[in-house]
Amino acid sequence: MAEYNAKKLGQYLENFCLDPSNAEEDGKTQIQDVDIQGTKVIKYINEFWTSKQRQALPIHEVSYRACFKPQLPRFFINFLTVEGDTVYDPFSGRGTTVVEAGLLGRKVIANDINPLSEILCYPRFFVPELKEVEERLGEIPIDIEARADIDISMFYHPDTEAEIVSLKDYLLERKQAGMEDPLDKWIRMVATNRLTGHSKGFFSVYTLPPNQATSPERQIKINERRGQTPEYRNTHKLILKKTKSLIKKITERQRENLYNAGKTAVFLTEDARETLKIPSDSVKLTVTSPPFLDIVQYSQDNWLRCWFNSIDVDEVSKKISMTGSVEKWSQIMQKVFDELFRITKKDGWVAFEVGEVRRGSIRLDEYIVPLGLRAGFNCEGILINLQEFTKTSNIWGIDNNISGTNTNRIVLFKKQV
Numbered sequence: 001m002a003e004y005n006a007k008k009l010g011q012y013l014e015n016f017c018l019d020p021s022n023a024e025e026d027g028k029t030q031i032q033d034v035d036i037q038g039t040k041v042i043k044y045i046n047e048f049w050t051s052k053q054r055q056a057l058p059i060h061e062v063s064y065r066a067c068f069k070p071q072l073p074r075f076f077i078n079f080l081t082v083e084g085d086t087v088y089d090p091f092s093g094r095g096t097t098v099v100e101a102g103l104l105g106r107k108v109i110a111n112d113i114n115p116l117s118e119i120l121c122y123p124r125f126f127v128p129e130l131k132e133v134e135e136r137l138g139e140i141p142i143d144i145e146a147r148a149d150i151d152i153s154m155f156y157h158p159d160t161e162a163e164i165v166s167l168k169d170y171l172l173e174r175k176q177a178g179m180e181d182p183l184d185k186w187i188r189m190v191a192t193n194r195l196t197g198h199s200k201g202f203f204s205v206y207t208l209p210p211n212q213a214t215s216p217e218r219q220i221k222i223n224e225r226r227g228q229t230p231e232y233r234n235t236h237k238l239i240l241k242k243t244k245s246l247i248k249k250i251t252e253r254q255r256e257n258l259y260n261a262g263k264t265a266v267f268l269t270e271d272a273r274e275t276l277k278i279p280s281d282s283v284k285l286t287v288t289s290p291p292f293l294d295i296v297q298y299s300q301d302n303w304l305r306c307w308f309n310s311i312d313v314d315e316v317s318k319k320i321s322m323t324g325s326v327e328k329w330s331q332i333m334q335k336v337f338d339e340l341f342r343i344t345k346k347d348g349w350v351a352f353e354v355g356e357v358r359r360g361s362i363r364l365d366e367y368i369v370p371l372g373l374r375a376g377f378n379c380e381g382i383l384i385n386l387q388e389f390t391k392t393s394n395i396w397g398i399d400n401n402i403s404g405t406n407t408n409r410i411v412l413f414k415k416q417v
Helices: 006-018 020-026 071-080 096-103 116-125 130-139 158-176 182-193 216-226 235-247 252-264 303-308 313-319 326-343 364-375 391-396
Strands: 030-036 039-046 086-089 107-111 266-268 283-288 344-354 378-385 408-414
Touching: 030 364, 039 364, 071 086, 071 096, 071 283, 071 344, 071 408, 086 096, 096 107, 096 116, 096 252, 107 116, 107 252, 116 182, 116 252, 116 266, 130 182, 130 235, 158 182, 158 235, 182 235, 182 303, 283 326, 303 313, 326 344, 326 364, 344 364, 364 378, 364 408
Parallel strands: 039 378, 086 107, 086 283, 107 266, 283 344
Antiparallel strands: 030 039, 344 408, 378 408
16 A cells, blocks of 8 residues: 655655765755744755656656756655645646656646646647557648748748648637547647747747747847748658657556546646635645746747647736736735645645746745745745756856756645644
8 A cells, every 4th residue: 555755755855965974975965954034944955856866758848938857746746645646736837747747646737827838738648649640640631822820931931831820720620619639639739849949850940949939030130140041841740750759668557647647637727826626625745836036938938839829928928927026926926825725635745846036146945935834834844956057048048057047946835734
């Protein structure tokens, strides 16, 4: 019979961080007692996942701005839940937490104010066979004269644009007719992921990474600077290539786990402060990372993805709470914590990941602790996972030692009443 490992988590952290032999071996394990607004909190500092654990499955390789590595939620899911427990993410993004939870046999609830989240996440619970995708793509008609209702010629060859618009129209027609099935949704997800990027694996000419669509005006300048014009890309072949990459290495057990989780999965597009569709005292573990002040402009990054999926980007922008004030950000997060306390089971957990912003002058974990305490949680500690630079961060022009998020800083709460 499966047992919870909460005690083992505490022992692991204590042993891993306090054992002198560990500290001598890697030279960077630390433990700190800190006072945060009158509350004593333990900080555990080391590299708890990434290089110390197995590589994540390719099924996670769906690009989205400011997403964390699958090893992060896996760490907490393994320690703090058992099969059949419900795992939740109120800021789901590309769905890293819930997909990892599904792989591990947990039930899932995902919420994100941006409807792109479900488009990128839901299909991966129903993993198709490559042959099925190939056959469905062969059924989709292509109008070689089709053109978008906006100017995207700076990104795509005319023949590529025709294929994209034909696919967009096909998927919209299927959805409006109530005929969209998991295979259509898979193709939609992969195509959304392949719209723009910086290699020949994407539909577009060379541009920014796929998690950050640049503006048409800036793309024109990129084309001029690089002396490039969009060349033809076969969208169907690229969808198949990405599908093959996503589904490789997945076992039949993992495929079955995802399918079972998908059958009962709940996907919401609500404000995280008010998720009335989630029953009280129903969630065993929340693993999430909220929007960090005004660091990431989600609507600007996703304008082309929204166009492809017939989503009004302006309406999405109005709903996303972005602020440059840590005080206003804290007010929003306080209401999120109040809602998390309502839906969390007794002895349930919240792992709330934040980062250092503005050249490390703002450590959001120290703002988060009192918010969780006021909501009624106990703070079990702060895990600070050190990590190496990432290629994507360098592409963004962010030196992780100077700005952006330097580390994973996870504040761990428990509901004990």
